[in-house]
Amino acid sequence: MRSQPHAERGAALVVAVLLVLALALLAHGTLLLAQQELAASRSSLRLLQANSAAEAASRIGMETPMPARFSETPVWDWIPLSSTTLETGVADARLLRLSREHWLLEGTGRSGPGAWMSQDNRLVWILDSAARVGSFTGVVEVGRDAPVAVLGNVEAGHLRRDVAPLDPIPCRPWSAVLDSLFELAPLPAIGTVEASPRGEPSLGLLGAAELVEWIPASVDGVGTPEPREELGRCLMEDPWNWGDPDRPDRPCGAHLAGRTARGDLSVEGGVGQGLLVALGDLRMSATRFHGILLVGGRLELQRGAEVVGLARASGGIEIDATSSFVGSGCRALRALEGLRMTLGRPLAVPAGRFGPP
């Protein structure tokens, strides 16, 4: 007779399979958790990189030279400033003009394959020549309650156009601007402003510190400015070469000098044109100057000194009987335009920095 076939029974294999399955699911869950953590950490890193790139873009934008014709940008137009590829992303900076002198510097940073993006925005101020000239309250501005002793002549009647013996030709590019500034509101001879502390002349938001830093050519003590040229070239690097206002066709005729004096300055004779900043007192004796004078102390014109342009003297003004001050919007505007590349840089407005809108 045949024997019964084996009847194998039992759940060991099933139990083992179920256990292994459970272990596998647990392991998979753990793996997913780890992968999620990795992804989250990577995202945080990308965000941090984007933030850094945005800040870098903003800083690079502050240091980038302005495009040549930036002052002609219409309000509410954007102009690109820079695009920099960093090791961990891309940093782009651009400017939006909000008004004549206020701009929004937008720094955008991008990082990672998913292009994490961050922004670092800054309200900046950039000097506009016409706005600065238009901000003067008089041909000569003095601080409130500062002494004014004018024995000579202060003329305010030719702010829009230079008249003979001055050459009106250099003023033609700015005819429309000057008309808009002074046609309806001509300046008085003497204007007053809230006096800034002694030794701190300013030009808009450009304070004394910025003016001294941005205009590196300095003079001090006593000197005589004269145009200096060599082999047909104007020696602009000479600190006492302040251009040649009387001979515009000469090499130094187009040289509009920017000079600073950290203390008192005495100018004896000579000629010059441009922007002169003196943190202390400024005394001009028999000197002819075209442009803008910014004086932290007192301004004195003596012995036939003649200034054509505009001036601001916190400590007051004294003009003797032989000297004169002729108000000229053109010469003032020309001086600032000639220093556009030096002074036309972004200046951060206090507390004007913010992140993405």
Added chain:
Amino acid sequence: MMRASKKERVGGGVRGFTLAETLVALLLGWGLSYVALSTFARQRTLQAGMTRRAEALAAVRTTRNVLHAETRVGDAERDGWSLASDSFGIRAFRGTALVCPLAEASSEIVVQVRGTRLPDASKDSVLVVGESGMAGALGLDFRTAAEGGCPGGPEGRLERWRLSGEVSPGAVLARYFERGSYHLVNGALRYRRGAGGRQPLTPTVFDDRASGFEDRDGVVAVRLRTKPWDGDAPPWPGLLFHAGLERWP
């Protein structure tokens, strides 16, 4: 009489296990079960630990990212920072509006809005930026679509806002914000908008006694320590970051 068949004699099947075989089988079964179950239990414990760790990491990361985003380019005075040991009050800016040029002072302005959300007149205020920097905060009383656009101004979707005070000509930007505060209480980072409730932003993993805000010479620092679990020390002692004045060279 016939002899019984072998089958009958042996009872019709394989029979009989020795005691040794039984014991071996039992031991093997017990051993395998023990290994399997203990592995299973350890794995579960490991996963639970990893989950708690991941929660704590996420909470720390969220706290850092949120506070950093609010204060990265902050200014204590402009942004109205107020500090207590367990809370940090701020003006939470939610957008920036470009202001249509004003001919004269007015409490109504036309703006182009850009932000993370649209302004809400019921809870938002506005910080107007003028020519010299920031002006004072004004309440946002009413907003509507601006008819007529902004001649010479920004294009796109424009709104007309009525503020609680007059804005001088020369205003260039208006930043709208809600008054809010961040709290490290009840184990989590929480946000309170105005006088509302404190909404949790993270899991409840923080040790309230060891976490909080502090002022270090005018710079806001946050200290985070997660709760220990199962008697183990937390995996990291804390996290500090400074949110304060970003000084430009």
